[in-house]
Amino acid sequence: xxxxxxxxxxxxxxxxxxxxxxxxxxxxxxxxxxxxxxxxxxxxxxxxxxxxxxxxxxxxxxxxxxxxxxxxxxxxxxxxxxxxxxxxxxxxxxxxxxxxxxxxxxxxxxxxxxxxxxxxxxxxxxxxxxxxxxxxxxxxxxxxxxxxxxxxxxxxxxxxxxxxxxxxxxxxxxxxxxxxxxxxxxxxxxxxxxxxxxxxxxxxxxxxxxxxxxxxxxxxxxxxxxxxxxxxxxxxxxxxxxxxxxxxxxxxxxxxxxxxxxxxxxxxxxxxxxxxxxxxxxxxxxxxxxxxxxxxxxxxxxxxxxxxxxxxxxxxxxxxxxxxxxxxxxxxxxxxxxxxxxxxxxxxxxxxxxxxxxxxxxxxxxxxxxxxxxxxxxxxxxxxxxxxxxxxxxxxxxxxxxxxxxxxxxxxxxxxxxxxx
Amino acid sequence: xxxxxxxxxxxxxxxxxxxxxxxxxxxxxxxxxxxxxxxxxxxxxxxxxxxxxxxxxxxxxxxxxxxxxxxxxxxxxxxxxxxxxxxxxxxxxxxxxxxxxxxxxxxxxxxxxxxxxxxxx
Numbered sequence: 001x002x003x004x005x006x007x008x009x010x011x012x013x014x015x016x017x018x019x020x021x022x023x024x025x026x027x028x029x030x031x032x033x034x035x036x037x038x039x040x041x042x043x044x045x046x047x048x049x050x051x052x053x054x055x056x057x058x059x060x061x062x063x064x065x066x067x068x069x070x071x072x073x074x075x076x077x078x079x080x081x082x083x084x085x086x087x088x089x090x091x092x093x094x095x096x097x098x099x100x101x102x103x104x105x106x107x108x109x110x111x112x113x114x115x116x117x118x119x120x121x122x123x124x125x126x127x128x129x130x131x132x133x134x135x136x137x138x139x140x141x142x143x144x145x146x147x148x149x150x151x152x153x154x155x156x157x158x159x160x161x162x163x164x165x166x167x168x169x170x171x172x173x174x175x176x177x178x179x180x181x182x183x184x185x186x187x188x189x190x191x192x193x194x195x196x197x198x199x200x201x202x203x204x205x206x207x208x209x210x211x212x213x214x215x216x217x218x219x220x221x222x223x224x225x226x227x228x229x230x231x232x233x234x235x236x237x238x239x240x241x242x243x244x245x246x247x248x249x250x251x252x253x254x255x256x257x258x259x260x261x262x263x264x265x266x267x268x269x270x271x272x273x274x275x276x277x278x279x280x281x282x283x284x285x286x287x288x289x290x291x292x293x294x295x296x297x298x299x300x301x302x303x304x305x306x307x308x309x310x311x312x313x314x315x316x317x318x319x320x321x322x323x324x325x326x327x328x329x330x331x332x333x334x335x336x337x338x339x340x341x342x343x344x345x346x347x348x349x350x351x352x353x354x355x356x357x358x359x360x361x362x363x364x365x366x367x368x369x370x371x372x373x374x375x376x377x378x379x380x381x382x383x384x385x386x387x388x389x390x391x392x393x394x395x396x397x398x399x400x401x402x403x404x405x406x407x408x409x410x411x412x413x414x415x416x417x418x419x420x421x
Numbered sequence: 422x423x424x425x426x427x428x429x430x431x432x433x434x435x436x437x438x439x440x441x442x443x444x445x446x447x448x449x450x451x452x453x454x455x456x457x458x459x460x461x462x463x464x465x466x467x468x469x470x471x472x473x474x475x476x477x478x479x480x481x482x483x484x485x486x487x488x489x490x491x492x493x494x495x496x497x498x499x500x501x502x503x504x505x506x507x508x509x510x511x512x513x514x515x516x517x518x519x520x521x522x523x524x525x526x527x528x529x530x531x532x533x534x535x536x537x538x539x540x541x542x
Contacts, residue, residue, distance in 0.1 A: 203435060241435055322440060322528050324447045333439045340436035365480065369504050369523035370436045 020044075151187035154180070154223065158188075161220050179298075180219035182246050182255065183208050188223065189244055193230055203241040204230075205339055210248045210301065215255060217295030225291060226257060232271045233261050241339050248297055255295040260288045260335070311419050318373055337370045338416055344370075345409060352402060360402070361390030376412055379405070426539060429470060430456040431463030431489070432478035432502060437523060441476050441502065444531045451535065460489035467493060474498045474538060476521075479510075490516055498538045 020031040020038055026045035031038040043049060186206040193204050226244065233242055242261035249256050268289045311330055313320040323329040344367045351359040364383040372380040382405045389398050428451055430441050438456050445451045454470045457463035460481050467475060477499055479486035486501070490513055500519045501510070510517055518538035525531050 318524065322447075322525065322531070323443050324528060326443075326446075329443050329446065333436075333443050336439040337436040340434065362480075365504055366434055370434075373436075373440065373524040 150181065150184045151191055154184045154188045154219065155192065158220050158223050158227075161224075175218045175221060177216055178219055179214045179216050181214050182212070182248075185219065185223055185226070186244070186246055189226055189230065192227070202233075203339070203343060204244070205241065205343060206244040206246075208246040210246075212248065212297045212301065213299035215248070215295045215297050217255065217293060222255065222257070222293050222295075225293075226259075229259050229271060229289060229291070233259070241336060243335075243339055248295075248300060249292075250297065250300055252292070253294060253296055255293045257291040257293070258288055259291070316375060318375060334374070334419065337373055338413070341367060341370050341409075341413060345406075345413065348402075348406075357390045357395055357398065360398070361387050364390070371409075371412070374412075374416060379409055379412060382408065425452045426450050426474050426535070427452055427454045427470065427472045428474040428476060429454060429463065429466050429472045430476045431460060431466070431481075431486070432456075432476070433458050433481040434478070437478065437502065440524060444525060444528060447528055448532060448535060460486060464489050464492055467495060467497065471495055472497050474500065474535070476500050476502050479503050487513065500534055500538050 021029045022044050023029060026043050026049075028038055028040055028042040028044065030040065031042075038050075186208050190204060190206045230242065230244070242259065245258045245260070247256045247258070248254075271289065311319070311327075311334060313325070316330070316334070319330045319333055323333065344363055348360065348363045348367075351363060364387040368380045368383040368387070371377075371383065382401070386398070386401050386405060389395060389401060428445065430438050430445075430453065432438050432441070435458065438458070442453060442456070445453050451474075454472055455466040457466050463475075463477070466472075475497055477486050477489070479501055480503070487510075490499070496516060498518045499516060500521055501508075501517050502521045502523060502525070504523045506522055508522075509520065519534040521531065521534050
């Protein structure tokens with residue numbers, strides 16, 4: 001069954017947002033009609049659909065590169081009237097659906113370019129403790145590029161909020177209650193920080209461990225706190241990796257965000273003090289910051305698995321051996337290796353697409369000892385073989401070996417993620 | 422009182438650095454003064470801190486471990502940490518004190534390598 005209209009409308013649905021649910025062939029199943037009435041059965045893909053009308057395109061300043069996987073109108077941001085996103089949802093009990101999200105941005109303000117406004121923006125940013133370079137990154141990195149994504153739309157909305165604050169000298173924004181997808185926040189965080197982390201020799205991963213149609217809450221407020229925390233870590237953490245993990249606590253109706261890194265001693269405490277007591281957060285250990293945000297969820301699905309198994313000496317004798325049995329150290333190293341391997345797998349996939357044998361060899365070389373450290377000598381040996389192929393003349397076996405490796409490595413990593421760290 | 426051995430880790434793989442840091446924490450003689458993810462930063466760290474011991478990965482993007490050894494005028498004891506089993510450098514045999522192979526086999530092996538490297542210290 002598709003979602004009911006009541007589920008979609010939700011009592012706190014923002015007045016300027018409209019959500020339309022459609023079947024995978026474009027037939028509307030439900031619409032909350034906040035902005036315009038769209039009847040059930042309306043064909044979004046019809047040539048006469050409002051999405052296709054040239055007059056509407058002109059009116060909304062719609063970009064021509066409309067596609068089915070993510071659409072944003074006028075990405076320049078200066079004249080955007082509506083933010084529009086189309087998303088295919090193929091998971092979940094309802095089968096394939098399309099979620100069309102339209103947000104009225106008539107209240108959005110333009111980017112500022114004159115010196116006086118720039119100075120006001122700078123002052124404002126200082127007041128809210130978000131590093132200026134992050135804002136610069138947010139405002140400049142994506143402008144002018146043609147590729148569009150809902151995550152970028154979120155970043156632009158975030159930046160609009162800041163600009164709005166500058167114009168109205170407003171620091172504490174009213175809490176919003178809007179529908180959002182947590183995956184977009186996760187991607188937005190990576191988009192904003194990946195390059196900055198890299199330039200500081202740090203690595204960042206962001207993961208969502210649950211499924212839902214969408215959440216309803218203060219999406220920009222959440223983004224702001226995550227940005228603040230990561231901005232602080234960028235300044236204070238000298239090396240290592242940072243992981244941002246999103247989970248949902250259905251009983252408490254809260255979104256849980258855990259930020260794990262390797263800050264300077266007492267780093268998270270300092271961060272917590274700086275962020276004030278307006279948000280509910282706690283420091284789980286000296287290397288983990290836990291943030292909780294009130295959010296409701298639509299069509300929440302329990303994670304396929306939840307990390308629940310404790311690391312044991314029998315299963316990981318190497319880690320226990322080199323740490324002298326220091327369990328907190330075992331957990332730290334285990335998590336670091338797991339993050340490293342996950343990122344290496346992504347790099348390897350890219351190298352395979354590019355058919356870059358030399359790069360494949362380098363990545364295999366790097367991954368080898370890490371799998372061995374987690375008692376997967378079999379996979380380390382497979383990597384050794386792959387590395388040897390890449391350094392030789394004959395690459396005929398490479399693809400087969402890589403595919404075999406990817407299958408066993410993916411399975412191994414999924415299995416390793418069940419351990420509680 | 423025994424003088425502490427000040428060491429630097431230079432390795433582009435943060436998982437390897439995490440393991441080395443774990444091992445260093447187990448050895449009360451050692452104190453980590455800096456870790457670097459690249460040889461350029463590593464060379465700066467060595468110049469700045471003048472450590473007694475470096476744990477050096479040879480295979481790194483950009484300037485590799487060999488090239489870094491060539492640019493250093495200050496030369497502490499060096500333990501090469503490499504994935505290549507049984508690898509020994511002929512070219513730098515006078516400058517490299519010991520070898521550890523990833524993943525470092527055991528705490529005992531690590532301690533032994535440090536002992537060996539620092540025996541003339």
